Amino acid sequence: MIQIIFQISILISWIVYSCIFGKCDAWYWYYGNQCKYTLKQKLMDLHPYYLTSRSIFGLVCGFLMANILNQNLLLGFIYTIALGLILPLFHNGFYYMERNNINPSVYPLRFKDMSTSSIAPVNFTYNIRLSMALIGALLWFSLSFI
Numbered sequence: 001m002i003q004i005i006f007q008i009s010i011l012i013s014w015i016v017y018s019c020i021f022g023k024c025d026a027w028y029w030y031y032g033n034q035c036k037y038t039l040k041q042k043l044m045d046l047h048p049y050y051l052t053s054r055s056i057f058g059l060v061c062g063f064l065m066a067n068i069l070n071q072n073l074l075l076g077f078i079y080t081i082a083l084g085l086i087l088p089l090f091h092n093g094f095y096y097m098e099r100n101n102i103n104p105s106v107y108p109l110r111f112k113d114m115s116t117s118s119i120a121p122v123n124f125t126y127n128i129r130l131s132m133a134l135i136g137a138l139l140w141f142s143l144s145f146i
Contacts, residue, residue, distance in 0.1 A: 003144070006065075006068045007065060007068070007069075007140075007141070010061050010064060010065050010068075011083075011086075011137075011140060013061065014057075014083050014086065014087070015086070015090050017057060018086070018087045018089075018094070019090050019091070019093075019094040020094075021050070021054075021091060022090065022091040022092060022094030022097075022098065023094050023095070023098045025095050026094075026095045026096075026099045026102065028046065029099070030099070030102050045119055047119070047121065054084075055080075058080045058083045058084060058087075059076070059080050061080070061083055062077060062078070062079035062080030062082075062083060063079075063080075064076075065079045065143075066079055069143075071143075075143055078139070079140065079143060081136075081139070082136040082139040082140040082143070083136065083140070084136070085132045085133065085135055085136030085139070086133045086136035086137060086140070088124050088129045088132060088133070089129040089130055089132065089133035090133075092114075092115075092124070093110075093111035094111070096109070096111060096112075096113040096115075097111050100113075109126075112126040113126070114126060
């Protein structure tokens, strides 16, 4: 029972992390664009840094999960992949919602919207993000039975 509580706690922590950074990214983009137009400065592409920070936090969560369940640490990588599949649904969803809160004329579908102007290497539609999250959640919970 305690393992299930830890498993759900780590997953919730990851989801909260994804949501918070989605909102932070929205404000970074907003202020970055304000500077671009007022100070004529180019918006720095932070995607490599985002990937690094998310990977580190994801690996910590994945290996913590494998350790809690007394599993082979190799499964920590698979837990991390599961978390990576879950991230876009919440991160992008909260990003689009916050951008819409800042400026209601952008991303009218809010959580379900999709960027057409992003400089991110990949962008997913809402249905793809939802499918990835469901696969990630199934993978996350199925690993506990190995």
